Amino acid sequence: MDLSRKNKLLIGLVAVAVILLAKIFYIQIIDDTYKISAENNSMVYEIIYPTRGVIYDRNGTIIVGNKVAYDILVTPREVKDFDTLMLAQVLDTSVTFIRDKMAEYRRNRKRIGFQSMTMLRQIPTETYNRFAEVQYQFPGFKGQVRSIRDYPVNAGGNLLGYVSEVDAAYLKAHPDEYRSGDYAGRTGIEAAREKDLRGVKGYHIFLRNSHNQIEQPYKDGEMDKEAIPGHDIVTTIDAELQQYGQRLMQNKVGSVVAIEPGSGEILAMVSSPGIDVSQLADFSRHYNEIMNDPYKPMFNRAVQAPYPPGSVFKLVNGLIGLQEGTLRPDSMFPCAHGYPLADHRPGCHGHKSPINLEEAIMMSCNSYFTFALRDILENKKYPDMDAALDKWHEYVESMGFGRKLGSDFPSELGGTIPTSKLYNRLYKKELGGWKFNTIKSISIGQGEVGVTPMQIANLAATVANRGYYYIPHIVKESPGIEIDPKYKERQYTMVDTTEYKKVIQGMWRAVNSGAGMGGTAWAAHVDGLDICGKTGTAQNPRGADNSVFICFAPKDDPKIAIAVYVENGGFGATWAVPIASLLVEKYLKGEIADNPARKAVEQRVLDGDLMSRVKTD
Amino acid sequence: MEETFKARSMKQSFDWKLVLIYLLLVLIGWLNIYASIHSSEPNGILAWTSRSGKQFVWILTAFGLAGLIVFVLPPRIWESASIPLYIGVLFLLVAVIFLGVEVKGSRSWFEFGPVRFQPAEVSKITTSLVLAFLMSRPNFRITKLKDFLTAAAVIGLPMLVILGESETGSALVYVGFIFMLYREGLSGWFLVVLGMAILTFILTLTASPYTAILVLIALILLFNFLNGRRGWKFMLLGILYILVMALFPKGWNLLCESLIPGASLIGTVDPSVEMSIRQASSWAFLLRVKPLYFLIGSALVCLPFLLRLAYREKDTFLSLSVLAFLAGVVMVFSADFIFNNVLQDHQRKRIEVLLGMKEDPAGVGYNVNQSMIAIGSGGAFGKGYLGGTQTTYGFVPEQSTDFIFCTVGEEWGFAGCLVVIVLYVMMIWRIIQDAEKSREAFTRIYGYCVASCLFMHLFINIGMTIGLMPVIGIPLPLMSYGGSSLWAFTVLIFIFVVLDHEEKKYF
Structure with missing residues (x-):
């Protein structure tokens, strides 16, 4: 037994070869599991697709369901001569369509082989029934049942999202999870909970003979697996409110986001113009139309558009000033139709002067908040303005700006909040650098500030809660569906809860002082609802100003916080304020009060058409 | 005078049998590539656009490479160039992570127009050369800790980078170098x-x-x-x-x-x-x-x-x-x-299926199941060339690349499998025998490296098609479709052929 190492290795080599050959011998000669039959048969897997989970709103209304549709499949190899005219009539299509399709299959016959091709998609049940009666005359043609999405409520295509066949890029991003031919939720709620909604595919195994005809179930269906339907999802959406929001935002470009402050649940999310639900079920057919639409309906403004917030942002600067101690509720600052220290810019509207914080919020004084930010940035506590600005940035970020909020809604973007680094790059030191006057427009939410409607809605919720928020989210916990625990945790900002109370009275007076008293949002007033709000008018380099409004109500026990952003809508008070007040009234009271004034407001908003103001190039 | 001397020495000192086995395997591979694609791309075997046509071009160019190594390049160059080549390829291995294109979830291919190239294939050659170079130094002892660590580092470095490209299969091949180390004196307990x-x-x-x-x-x-x-x-x-x-x-x-x-x-x-x-x-x-x-x-x-x-x-x-x-x-x-x-997720699923912890014939187990049906249905003598059904209907994925052995199994049956495996065993056997006869440590160690690489590919690839190994995507040497792999194995083998020839010439 004295083998050289060479010989041991050679023995090992032969041993491995023998093991391989033994296994091959076993599966080829001994075990007949793998030899389905002597006549060159083979197994065919027929995939059974699960039905997708149903999507409910917060009150149990179905917002996305399923319905049955039929596809017409053709196996070109099995088609015999047939009556083209009759088939066209039965299927409600043209003779040329069928001829073209058959010609196309003939051209590609090598690639197609024995496969079935989908000739018509999603034909109605009546058409299918007509076809089924005469199907025997058309060998090679058959109908296939498919479950497709059904949208009983117009909740907006961007919120719900679409389901479509997976493409190569998607397959690559999810290896081993999908096969081509599978469907997956690609945007919106459908994508947010794709894993729960999709269910598990099953399969039936058949034997196929060498003529490619299916003969019988394999092992009498013993190895078959049934599909498991997808899990239903309960969302935080209020279907009524969502639909109403869709209607109010019709013919306007912009977005509405409503949040329940006490939970962070998103009650409504509208992006307008959006994808119509009628286009969702067969998204691929409308794909080009949607992509070429100059108003970009695919773009979900609610979570992606980095808008300048305008005066809404004064709340942020006021709160930071209070926390830093550079601003007190009784601080008085002058206004002379603008900021008096530098050529009256930013300008302001006519109101009394000087004023305190509460009045400044109520009347939305530009000058006041320019002073307030100046005091924050020139605070002697910090070595220089760079440090003060970066501290300010930290505060703003803690309030949910300049970063993603972490919502479960997909494709959320973070917006932008400037830092000293940005300004040092924009204004080079050797060319004079930057001073407070260079950047003062950020005090009123202009300049380099970009925020999404969801972020300002979250600001409204934070103020409503007096200093904390829950991360906005779209899916509610329900049996079998868990949500990330982070959605149940209070998120505190760097501003103490005591400071928040000091800005609320100003927001209340902005709405509830009555017309002519200087409150910028008096049009939002609804008797008995105690709405608190802050208007904004943000410059839009492409035409008329954007109209912005955030509010929450009722003041002492907030149930809803809303942000409305209307592009090219003019003053905040013009469009955003009435839209928000109608939504709050709808949500809290169930309907718009039956008095002529409110009905007139509603009618004016529904009739409003701002599309011609929006530049699309 | 010199001419006749050279011609005679070529005839006598070349391992012609080894070259013959090489040619047979390449030919068998090519015929089976055609069989695996002929129904989905019904063209002649030489049709320019089909895989068999392309493989023909790869084969011709591979012969060109072999000729270059045998007739043009001085055989001594491999020893002296080993370290620069190794470092160069290591650099490419890292560069491909950043500059390569992504194919099936791993970033390990360079793409130049229509041609793709995988540095991991070449790295087997350079690693073998450096191992042979270092370990043939007179005072190298694998039993010395320092020398052992050096050898381990030479093997481990490219292996880690390739793992980083998530090419688990290619990395696994490097484990095979342990057989060479064993031959060179490493304690057998390492294998145990x-x-x-x-x-x-x-x-x-x-x-x-x-x-x-x-x-x-x-x-x-x-x-x-x-x-x-x-x-x-x-x-x-x-x-x-x-x-x-x-x-x-x-x-x-x-x-x-x-x-x-x-x-x-x-x-x-x-x-x-x-x-x-x-x-x-x-x-x-x-x-x-x-x-x-x-x-x-x-x-x-x-x-x-x-x-x-x-x-x-x-x-x-x-x-x-x-x-x-x-x-x-x-x-x-x-x-x-x-x-x-x-x-990673997909690796776990493949192991679960292999070990029978989960049955999943429509999902991850699909490849293996289809592959085993294809081979199993071949029986003793197969269904005849171009007669396979599993093969022709395209049930087995990757049939012309990683699963080429299925076509052999289905159309040629157990007899075909036996011939192919025996050819591989003969090839490895001859390489080991030639290596042992060599008087130079460099040639011997390099030969063992070549044998180890071929062995690992053979075992993992065929093992995978018959359900003995988890699905690990590495090609069957010389037979699988693809230029990178064919070129790499041609170069790997012919460097050994020429080293072997160089020595025998003077006896």
């Missing part, structure tokens, strides 16, 4: 430890940690006995221990059941019933003690005695055995962790 680690991992996942540790102890005792320092008494004691421990779990369960009414129901009924069973008996605490604790506890009690024995008799093997046992226990307890947290 590697084998035991794999066995323990598999047993932990498929059977139980208890079985895994018990088998580990049994093997370690057996090896100690075989190593010659331990006598029969030791062995008998060991066998007794193994037997007792093998029966222990059953006994423990019986004990529990006799003391606690309903204990056998634990784990099968719902938690509220379990609670009441637990509360009903004062012996319920026994249920918390798992037999595994006794096994490990009893083994740990023995360890100090064994260590003392090892110290007294200066038995290094025994002390290393103790170490191996401890490492094994750690591995058993981390196997679940590694399996669930370290492995």
Whole structure:
């Protein structure tokens, strides 16, 4: 037994070869599991697709369901001569369509082989029934049942999202999870909970003979697996409110986001113009139309558009000033139709002067908040303005700006909040650098500030809660569906809860002082609802100003916080304020009060058409 | 005069049989590539756009490469250029992570227009050359720690980078160099430890940690006995221990059941019933003690005695055995962790399917199942060339690349498989024989490297198609479709052919 190492290795080599050959011998000669039959048969897997989970709103209304549709499949190899005219009539299509399709299959016959091709998609049940009666005359043609999405409520295509066949890029991003031919939720709620909604595919195994005809179930269906339907999802959406929001935002470009402050649940999310639900079920057919639409309906403004917030942002600067101690509720600052220290810019509207914080919020004084930010940035506590600005940035970020909020809604973007680094790059030191006057427009939410409607809605919720928020989210916990625990945790900002109370009275007076008293949002007033709000008018380099409004109500026990952003809508008070007040009234009271004034407001908003103001190039 | 001398020496000193086997495998590969695609791309075997046509071009260019190596390049160049080549390829391996294109989830290909190239294929050659170069230095001893670490680093560096490209299969091939190291004097126990680690991992996942540790102890005792320092008494004691421990779990369960009414129901009924069973008996605490604790506890009690024995008799093997046992226990307890947290999702699924932990014929198991049906349906003599149904309907994915062996199995049956495997074995056999005959260490070590690479590819690839190995995407040398792989193996083999020839020429 004295083998050289060479010989041991050679023995090992032969041993491995023998093991391989033994296994091959076993599966080829001994075990007949793998030899389905002597006549060159083979197994065919027929995939059974699960039905997708149903999507409910917060009150149990179905917002996305399923319905049955039929596809017409053709196996070109099995088609015999047939009556083209009759088939066209039965299927409600043209003779040329069928001829073209058959010609196309003939051209590609090598690639197609024995496969079935989908000739018509999603034909109605009546058409299918007509076809089924005469199907025997058309060998090679058959109908296939498919479950497709059904949208009983117009909740907006961007919120719900679409389901479509997976493409190569998607397959690559999810290896081993999908096969081509599978469907997956690609945007919106459908994508947010794709894993729960999709269910598990099953399969039936058949034997196929060498003529490619299916003969019988394999092992009498013993190895078959049934599909498991997808899990239903309960969302935080209020279907009524969502639909109403869709209607109010019709013919306007912009977005509405409503949040329940006490939970962070998103009650409504509208992006307008959006994808119509009628286009969702067969998204691929409308794909080009949607992509070429100059108003970009695919773009979900609610979570992606980095808008300048305008005066809404004064709340942020006021709160930071209070926390830093550079601003007190009784601080008085002058206004002379603008900021008096530098050529009256930013300008302001006519109101009394000087004023305190509460009045400044109520009347939305530009000058006041320019002073307030100046005091924050020139605070002697910090070595220089760079440090003060970066501290300010930290505060703003803690309030949910300049970063993603972490919502479960997909494709959320973070917006932008400037830092000293940005300004040092924009204004080079050797060319004079930057001073407070260079950047003062950020005090009123202009300049380099970009925020999404969801972020300002979250600001409204934070103020409503007096200093904390829950991360906005779209899916509610329900049996079998868990949500990330982070959605149940209070998120505190760097501003103490005591400071928040000091800005609320100003927001209340902005709405509830009555017309002519200087409150910028008096049009939002609804008797008995105690709405608190802050208007904004943000410059839009492409035409008329954007109209912005955030509010929450009722003041002492907030149930809803809303942000409305209307592009090219003019003053905040013009469009955003009435839209928000109608939504709050709808949500809290169930309907718009039956008095002529409110009905007139509603009618004016529904009739409003701002599309011609929006530049699309 | 010189002309005739050279011609004669070519004829005599070339390993023509090796070259012949090479040509046969390439030809068989090409014919089967055509068979695997001819129904989906119904063209002639030479049709320019089809895979068989392209492979023809690859084959011709590979012959060109072989000619270049044999007739043009000076054979000595490989020894002197080994280190720069190795460093260059290592650089490419890293660069491909940033500059390469992504193919099937791993970023390991460079793309130049229509041509793709995978540096991992070339790295096998350069690694072999450097190993041969370093290990053929006169004072190199693999048993010296420093030299061993050097060799390990030369192998490990490209292997780690390739793992970083998530080309697990290509990285696994490098494990094969251990056979070459063994030939060059590495202790055989390295092979044994590697084998035991794999066995323990598999047993932990498929059977139980208890079985895994018990088998580990049994093997370690057996090896100690075989190593010659331990006598029969030791062995008998060991066998007794193994037997007792093998029966222990059953006994423990019986004990529990006799003391606690309903204990056998634990784990099968719902938690509220379990609670009441637990509360009903004062012996319920026994249920918390798992037999595994006794096994490990009893083994740990023995360890100090064994260590003392090892110290007294200066038995290094025994002390290393103790170490191996401890490492094994750690591995058993981390196997679940590694399996669930370290492995990537798709790798885990492939192992689960291989070990029969999950049946999934329509999902991950699809490839293997279809591949085994294709091979199994071939029978003794196959369905005849171009007669396969699994093959022609395109049931087996990757049929012309990684699963080319299916076509052989289905259309040529067991006879075809036998021929192909015997050809590979002959090729590796000849390379080892030639390497052994060589007077130069460089040629010998390089030859063993080539043999190891071919062996690993052969075993992993064919093992995968017949369900002996998890699905690991590496090509079958010389037969699979693809230029990168064919070129790399051609160069790998022909460098050896020319080195071998260079030596024999002067005898």
